[in-house]
Amino acid sequence: MPDVHLFLLIHGLWGRPNHLSEAKAELEAAWKSSSPSTTPSTDQTPCPSPSLSTGSDDTAVNSFPCTPRDDLVVVVAEGMTAKLTYDGVDVCASRVAWEVDQHIAALEADNRRVARISILGYSLGGLVARYLVGLLAARTPSFFDKVTPVSFTTIATPHLGVPRYNTLISNIVGWLGARLLSRSGEQVHLVDSYSETDPRPLLEVMADPKHVWHQALARFANVHIYANMVNDNTVPYPSAAIEPTDPFVQWVERGLKVTAHEAIGSAWELPVPGAPRRKASFHLGNLPPTLRFRWPYSWLILALFPIFVPLIALFVFFRFSLDTRRSRLRLQRLARNYANTNLPCGSEAIHIPSSHGQSIDGLRAAIRMVERSLEQDLMDAADHAGMGPSPPEVEPDSPMYPAPTIKALLTDRQHVMVHWLNQLPLRRHLVWLPDVVNAHAVIVVRDPAKFPVHNLGRSVLKHWAHLAVCDAEEVDLVKF
Template sequence: MTHKVHLVVLIHGLWGSPAHLLVAEEELEKAWAGSKTSQDISGPSEDPTITTRLTGVQSRSNGSSSRPTTKTKESVRQDGELVIMIAGGMTSQLTYDGVDVCASRVAYEVDQKIKELQKDGKTVNKFSVMGYSLGGLVARYLVGLLHSRQPSFFDKHRPISFSTISTPHYGIPKYNTLLSRVLSYLGARIMSRSGEQLYVADNYSDEDQRPLLEIMADPRSIFYQGLEKFERLEIYASAINDHSVPYPTATIEPVDHFAQWEQRHISVDSDADGIIQSWSVREDDRTEKPKNGNKKGWGIKMGTLPPVLRYRFPFNYIILLLFPIMLPLIVILILTRQSLDTRRSKHRLQLLSQTSTSSEGSYHIPHPSGMSIQALRDGIRRIERSLESDLVENVPLDSPSTSLFKSSSALFPHDHQNPNSSAHEDIDLKIELKDSQMRMCLWLNQLPLEKYLTWWPEIGNAHATAIVRDPKQFPAHERGRGLIKLWAKNTLNAAKA
């Protein structure tokens, strides 16, 4: 008898590792409410791929609750078996090589896992993917890469749930502050290809010189059409305090609705887990000018500084006294490390271009190192040339109108929809989007996206908290467990439909 399998792929972010997604795996296991039959860790120790297999509720474990492999009696419930795979082929420095190259490495892991399951007499009939931070962009490219196969990967493996957590969907946006402008300038230059793509400063190919993220958001692209095949599309993001991936790009919005939320007297209704149910600007304060707003100039306020600079007396004074000495050293160390990593990334890509091929009949990734940039370009463009698409005949590609922007979530009051609305006139901290980023907003919001926002004003680092990245070292990360539980429940409910 062939067992049916729902394969769920989890993809970590920039400079990440599979360990960052262990809580997501744990909560998915609990939501499944079945029995763990095995857990495998394969590949090199620095880039492991972690796979967990679970069967139905009829079986019970042998009493062991530890992380190592737990043997159980084989039993599969009617809706099959759940296999969770945390991708490991793009760990740490490898994430500098570009969204496309990283996606090809994950595609190789997916192919290998499916072959392994087939040898065990199991068929992957359902497929879901979740990407965290940069991993969400990798997941979007992965979807296009799988859909570009002939026949499409999704003709055989039913696409169920696609979700992202704290993902910069249109890249890292620039705000009207000196700090943001400096980081935007440096980020595009010291993080190899991934930095160029994240800051929308790349030209993907000679044939299509648009940035990669804009190409991926275009409704005519194989990436967009692959997303349309999923039964559920979800976005999870932090409304405030995510200093790595700000709210607008994580939720694909053209404005920062929660910028300077305290001065603007924004009222938020959230549940016990911090999931926002509704929000509004209090009517009695709507006409008042924000108090203590940022003045134009440096644009750096204490709330945007790292937590280490927000200590109370006397530590804050000690840090400030040492700051002129330590800052140059820290900057030099960071730039040196980033430069070395960028050099290593370029060397890896050069080696990859010498070994990777893109033959007309090859639609599977031949090596765990992935495919070269040119091979990926050629493969995607070849498929897209053969597609006859009229999806965007009536969409103005060069002059997107801000009046077309709308949110797919009921969380956004109507007077906050327009980036030019009067509700934002008195905000000093404003987002500055490129034309390509505005187009990405328009196109991606035409997808049936479900958006979930968290409200954690007490959390200093919402980016790590969103996936409970390291709860042992940072107990405050546990605040994000409710978000992960919601994601796990929604993912499995989509598979039952």
């Protein structure tokens, strides 16, 4: 029975499987281009893993021969598309768990055995992936006792939720996002409550070393974090990189210089005192082609702008409110289905009954049941983590580095989450895309046909795909 390396890709909020089609293609190309062999080779291409440093061009490099032997099966999650992503990180993860079970069953029916698994989550999909690995680990026996976890990657994921900045727009977006995106909006803005017995937000509970999600993530041989250094207007740097401050805010005005190769930052340096500063400029490189009209149409659009903007805002508000209501109704149906069935027991509690996923109460009950049996082990493993450091009073500055007027305002609980998540062996890869309006879609080449500028992120996908292949070979070398 041939072994299979299952690679799961999970898209983000409002996402569709085709948003990760370029990531899938790059992974399959990297896997195919590697030359399988039965013995380690010293002349294979090494796997670079750049780490950002201050004022240094040095790059940390780990070298592994890239020669994967397992068959690769890439699965892009399809059960949480578009508006279904409103239903919450936990419910979306239960739907993906059902898909994973179906794919594994189909492979086994084809006389193929899933021996290893790797996961990539983009944006909200990274949070879904983190909840998913907790669900899989909570089975009895654990899913990862039978399937080796290899590589876990998040790209532009709001690990700390959406951080607030001291700007009016940030506060408005935060207020609206927590109310117009159903449970997912509440969770990423940290205004939800996990349960009656644990009123903390879900993301804080997932970061807690006492709980199964943190423990499950620690089982992966490699955990990669990709974060945009600048220009990510959806998931700012501190949340994507799991860092307590944003050293890159107002990077143009402050004269920040970054050394990068193929969009992967390797070093940054502070400006020289007295050096001239550049003025920030606005450009329209990411506008869709339908809005790039020539004169006189461009002037007509500008003239009608004051009329159309309020109408568009009302339409968006109505549409989001309607989608949120539909999400609430879906969750109510799941709750009724759970209440009308016999409560599962043992490992069956973690297995998802259908493609609609599991109810909120069902997921909480299943996790609680498993964690009760693991409580002492989890508590012992978390003793060294403590409750986290006190948050810094101000963002550290240098006399050479002018203090920013805009700052990330992380809450105490977000600082605790940073401390807890950094107990994991994270490998950060910081992405430098200075010439785009919003790097959030560019970093995964989400829609290159409609937006050619998205191709600027292709080198990031190639970097990730190469590392994923090398991670697979590293596990094979350990086995042999």
